[in-house]
Amino acid sequence: MFAEAIESTAQFTRAIHIISRNLDSNKIIAGAATLFFLNNEGYALTCKHVADVLVNAENLNKNYKAFKEELKQSNGLSNNSFLAKYNLKENSTVQMKTKFINCAEGTQNMNIQIHPTLDLALLKFNGFSKLNVQKFPIFKKNSAEIKQGKTLCRLGYPFPEFTNFQFNQTNDEIDWSNIGVEATPQFPIDGMLTRFIGDGKGKITGIEMSTPGLRGQSGGPLFDNRGLIYGMQSRTKHLHLGFDMKNKVIPINGEEKTINNYSFLHLGECIHVDVIKDFLRTHKVKFEEK
Numbered sequence: 001m002f003a004e005a006i007e008s009t010a011q012f013t014r015a016i017h018i019i020s021r022n023l024d025s026n027k028i029i030a031g032a033a034t035l036f037f038l039n040n041e042g043y044a045l046t047c048k049h050v051a052d053v054l055v056n057a058e059n060l061n062k063n064y065k066a067f068k069e070e071l072k073q074s075n076g077l078s079n080n081s082f083l084a085k086y087n088l089k090e091n092s093t094v095q096m097k098t099k100f101i102n103c104a105e106g107t108q109n110m111n112i113q114i115h116p117t118l119d120l121a122l123l124k125f126n127g128f129s130k131l132n133v134q135k136f137p138i139f140k141k142n143s144a145e146i147k148q149g150k151t152l153c154r155l156g157y158p159f160p161e162f163t164n165f166q167f168n169q170t171n172d173e174i175d176w177s178n179i180g181v182e183a184t185p186q187f188p189i190d191g192m193l194t195r196f197i198g199d200g201k202g203k204i205t206g207i208e209m210s211t212p213g214l215r216g217q218s219g220g221p222l223f224d225n226r227g228l229i230y231g232m233q234s235r236t237k238h239l240h241l242g243f244d245m246k247n248k249v250i251p252i253n254g255e256e257k258t259i260n261n262y263s264f265l266h267l268g269e270c271i272h273v274d275v276i277k278d279f280l281r282t283h284k285v286k287f288e289e290k
Helices: 003-009 048-072 080-085 273-282
Strands: 013-022 029-037 043-046 093-100 109-114 121-126 151-156 165-168 173-176 187-198 204-209 221-223 229-240 245-252 255-261 264-272
Touching: 003 151, 003 221, 013 048, 013 151, 013 173, 029 048, 029 151, 048 080, 048 093, 048 109, 048 121, 093 173, 151 204, 151 229, 187 264, 204 229, 204 273, 229 273, 264 273
Parallel strands: none
Antiparallel strands: 013 029, 013 093, 029 043, 043 121, 109 121, 151 187, 151 221, 165 173, 187 204, 204 264, 221 229, 229 264, 245 255
16 A cells, blocks of 8 residues: 555655663664655754754763763772763763764755754755755645545654674774664554644644554654655654553463553654644745645
């Protein structure tokens, strides 16, 4: 049903790879997020919480570097006071780096515009020599046709498989590597439009889906079987179903086991297409609609 739409949408949807490590740990944590380009000027959309990661990564790295420099000059004194000074606690994230996959070549810097109230952000790649995108999205024009029961699809990059990173023990630094898997496969997930989400003032701002948006799909497009964009994946909420089982005895492989189970329904929430288009018009970003 969505095969051709996925092929079309994939042409402007891209992954953001994220690596991080916590205090007193050499283990690198890999994660991912999603963006999709809007036009040949280098504008792209993602979630506000993804944009926050991009901004905070640099601040985290600077904070940890300053902590290490002051600790080095302390002549072996206890680091407890320095931990408090730099707001570092056990399992605090101290280093983070991000990488845009197959987006643009020679990018010099990026501008970020945040929506004032919603989980929506506009990225602008600047100074690139080549944009690695030739096809761009077409947004749904008549939102009155978006109705409960419509089947839609999301595309993004959950389940990260990239391994091209390393920890440099000498420099106490995480970094990207030329060795390992560089890509993470795209992953679509469909679902039914269950309800609309409002802002409390009567305006529809979101679309709720019957299936979850997966971690890593944040910032990915929501689209129909023609590839028209209906919104953008934002978050997943968890509704308690009430079908709880407490100390229930069931047979497993011939043995009786006592289990506890608490059931939840996981529903994806997407930013509505009308909100996206209004945001783009506010910032004078060109886009297509149909």
